[in-house]
Amino acid sequence: MTQLFRMAFRDLLRNRRRSFLSSLALAIGVALLMLMFAFVNGEMTGAMNSTIRLQSGHLQIRAETYDENKSSLKWSDLVENPDQIVQKISSLPPVIAATPRLFVSGIIASKDITAGVRVIGIDPTSKANEPYRLGLLEGQFLTLDDRDGILIGQPLAKKLDLKTGDSINVSVNTSNGDVSEQSFIVRGIYSTQTYGFDRVSVFMALPKAQTISGTENHASIIFILLNDNAQTDSVKNAIQAPGYKIVTWTEMNDLIIQTENFANSYINMFAFIILAITATVITNTLIMAVFERTREIGILSAIGMKASRIMGMFLMESSLLTIGGLVMGIIMGLLMVAWFNGHGFYIGNMGISGMLIQDTIYPNLTLTDTIRVSVISFVISLLAGMYPAVIAARMEPVEALHGGK
Amino acid sequence: MEVAKIENVTRVYKNGKIETNALSGVNLTIENGEFTSLVGPSGSGKTTLLQLIGCLDQPTTGKIFINGKDVSTLNKSARADIRRGTIGFIFQFFALIPTLNAYENIEMPLLLNGVKPDERRKTVTLLLEEVGLSDRANNRPDQMSGGQQQRVAIARAFATHPSIILADEPTANLDTANGEQVMELMTRLNKESGVTFVFATHDPRVIKYARRVITLRDGLIVDD
Numbered sequence: 111m112t113q114l115f116r117m118a119f120r121d122l123l124r125n126r127r128r129s130f131l132s133s134l135a136l137a138i139g140v141a142l143l144m145l146m147f148a149f150v151n152g153e154m155t156g157a158m159n160s161t162i163r164l165q166s167g168h169l170q171i172r173a174e175t176y177d178e179n180k181s182s183l184k185w186s187d188l189v190e191n192p193d194q195i196v197q198k199i200s201s202l203p204p205v206i207a208a209t210p211r212l213f214v215s216g217i218i219a220s221k222d223i224t225a226g227v228r229v230i231g232i233d234p235t236s237k238a239n240e241p242y243r244l245g246l247l248e249g250q251f252l253t254l255d256d257r258d259g260i261l262i263g264q265p266l267a268k269k270l271d272l273k274t275g276d277s278i279n280v281s282v283n284t285s286n287g288d289v290s291e292q293s294f295i296v297r298g299i300y301s302t303q304t305y306g307f308d309r310v311s312v313f314m315a316l317p318k319a320q321t322i323s324g325t326e327n328h329a330s331i332i333f334i335l336l337n338d339n340a341q342t343d344s345v346k347n348a349i350q351a352p353g354y355k356i357v358t359w360t361e362m363n364d365l366i367i368q369t370e371n372f373a374n375s376y377i378n379m380f381a382f383i384i385l386a387i388t389a390t391v392i393t394n395t396l397i398m399a400v401f402e403r404t405r406e407i408g409i410l411s412a413i414g415m416k417a418s419r420i421m422g423m424f425l426m427e428s429s430l431l432t433i434g435g436l437v438m439g440i441i442m443g444l445l446m447v448a449w450f451n452g453h454g455f456y457i458g459n460m461g462i463s464g465m466l467i468q469d470t471i472y473p474n475l476t477l478t479d480t481i482r483v484s485v486i487s488f489v490i491s492l493l494a495g496m497y498p499a500v501i502a503a504r505m506e507p508v509e510a511l512h513g514g515k
Numbered sequence: 516m517e518v519a520k521i522e523n524v525t526r527v528y529k530n531g532k533i534e535t536n537a538l539s540g541v542n543l544t545i546e547n548g549e550f551t552s553l554v555g556p557s558g559s560g561k562t563t564l565l566q567l568i569g570c571l572d573q574p575t576t577g578k579i580f581i582n583g584k585d586v587s588t589l590n591k592s593a594r595a596d597i598r599r600g601t602i603g604f605i606f607q608f609f610a611l612i613p614t615l616n617a618y619e620n621i622e623m624p625l626l627l628n629g630v631k632p633d634e635r636r637k638t639v640t641l642l643l644e645e646v647g648l649s650d651r652a653n654n655r656p657d658q659m660s661g662g663q664q665q666r667v668a669i670a671r672a673f674a675t676h677p678s679i680i681l682a683d684e685p686t687a688n689l690d691t692a693n694g695e696q697v698m699e700l701m702t703r704l705n706k707e708s709g710v711t712f713v714f715a716t717h718d719p720r721v722i723k724y725a726r727r728v729i730t731l732r733d734g735l736i737v738d739d
């Protein structure tokens with residue numbers, strides 16, 4: 111065994127450059143795969159996290175008849191007196207914040223330009239609204255008793271050419287099917303770095319939103335944020351809200367989960383292609399090594415080395431190439447992931463509707479993915495080494511002895 | 516005791532439609548301790564005969580016995596077992612493993628035979644001394660002269676104390692002085708340990724070392 115190892119190792123050294131280049135091919139493949147897995151994972155967890163933070167929360171309490179696509183303001187579709195429920199939920203330990211939100215569709219107009227918006231009535235004091243407060247680019251955040259202030263996103267501000275302090279006209283749908291119109295002052299401009307959200311969402315203090323839309327003491331939903339995704343089900347079971355339904359982030363974000371599954375099968379296919387190319391390089395290198403060493407194989411066979419051992423020698427050689435390539439690849443992959451983690455990868459506005467994707471992706475390399483890439487590459491490379499090893503083992507000693515002369 | 520017995524052996528090479536009768540009915544017995552030379556013109560079948568005795572190849576018809584065992588119909592793996600235990604080879608080209616040094620080349624057949632490390636070390640050290648290359652133990656083949664390489668090859672063939680050592684033109688690529696050194700080494704090993712040698716050669720200076728000379732012509736033994 112050690113002798114086989116020694117011979118395999120020295121043979122690789124004898125062809126240093128060739129060995130290095132084929133290991134490098136594997137290394138580049140492995141590094142690319144790691145980066146790819148990390149990016150998809152980073153993008154998906156990023157999208158999921160922003161969606162949970164900005165839009166869905168971990169849990170929402172809604173009226174039985176509530177339909178998030180219709181934004182109905184009928185009282186029967188809303189949560190009545192949300193504060194009572196909120197107080198009870200807030201005392202559960204895993205809950206970071208529980209807060210009522212009212213969604214009202216409307217149009218804002220400044221000078222001649224108008225834009226469709228989704229007015230969100232919030233309780234500015236709730237921790238759940240931290241992402242918006244922290245995303246403030248200019249101006250001030252809302253207060254609960256603000257009667258004519260509104261917060262708009264940066265893309266909208268750009269589109270309507272607005273600054274803090276400007277006046278705008280806001281028309282919203284009301285509970286009884288009318289439209290009510292009022293003038294507001296831009297208190298501040300925010301950005302969550304999520305174009306899809308910032309473009310349409312404007313904030314108002316909840317009491318004002320309720321007044322202007324005629325919904326009085328009602329909210330569309332109660333938004334609940336937890337410490338940890340994994341606590342969702344246990345909290346859901348602990349909440350008592352008779353007459354209402356409780357939906358979880360997985361139910362609300364079906365699209366993201368489906369997209370993630372789709373992306374995963376897509377990169378698996380991609381991984382297969384990359385590894386097939388790498389395997390070809392390795393097979394090729396080893397076939398060259400086998401033919402170069404035909405006479406050596408003849409000599410070893412003449413002094414009684416069995417075919418299985420000759421095969422073992424070449425498998426050892428491919429394992430060494432593979433391990434070398436893997437180690438190099440993992441190091442390269444980690445460096446690349448680390449670099450992009452520091453710098454981010456700017457993708458700008460991807461224009462995917464229905465999903466909140468941040469404008470910069472940070473790769474997220476999981477241990478599982480690293481192990482998966484390593485194991486798959488190792489197995490495929492070993493399989494790639496099988497064919498040359500079988501060629502070597504099948505050689506007839508007499509012919510092999512002559513072949514190398 | 517006979518080491519090798521060849522009965523009515525023929526070997527026909529087929530290359531597409533062309534058939535070559537390399538051996539056309541050879542009968543031969545090689546006794547233990549012989550130091551025998553195979554001579555004959557080029558193409559007379561010397562190499563073919565050595566390959567058959569050495570279990571590298573199989574006869575087209577006829578039987579070959581090594582130490583009384585019929586080896587003519589054994590499969591590839593069983594022939595490898597016979598070669599490993601009972602046969603040593605020396606070739607015209609100095610057939611060493613290029614990536615291994617002199618010591619490791621000699622050690623190789625011992626490893627293949629599962630000899631223990633201590634014993635391997637003793638045997639190899641002794642053999643290096645025997646062939647006068649103790650100071651070359653760490654040299655790889657490309658760092659040795661042809662004569663030195665051939666002496667390492669002899670030590671390797673001898674390492675497992677085989678029943679028979681087959682040498683195909685062992686001196687053909689050596690100058691006179693080195694050739695003589697190689698022949699003297701083989702003679703000495705034969706005298707001291709009684710191992711059987713059969714070598715093919717064209718060289719009259721080599722033939723004179725032999726105690727038995729077998730002459731082949733057109734695949735037949737014409738003189739013994």
Ligand SMILES: Nc1ncnc2c1ncn2[C@@H]1O[C@H](COP(=O)(O)OP(=O)(O)OP(=O)(O)O)[C@@H](O)[C@H]1O
Pocket residue numbers: 528529530535536537555556557558559560561562563564
């Ligand atoms: N693999 C082969 N395929 C076809 N014919 C072969 C093969 N090997 C040998 N022969 C033929 O068999 C005959 C005997 O060859 P062999 O090599 O045994 O001769 P030899 O006595 O060793 O010759 P030399 O002194 O030149 O080495 C020759 O006619 C040769 O051409």
Ligand SMILES: [Mg+2]
Pocket residue numbers: 561562563683715
């Ligand atoms: Mg010959």
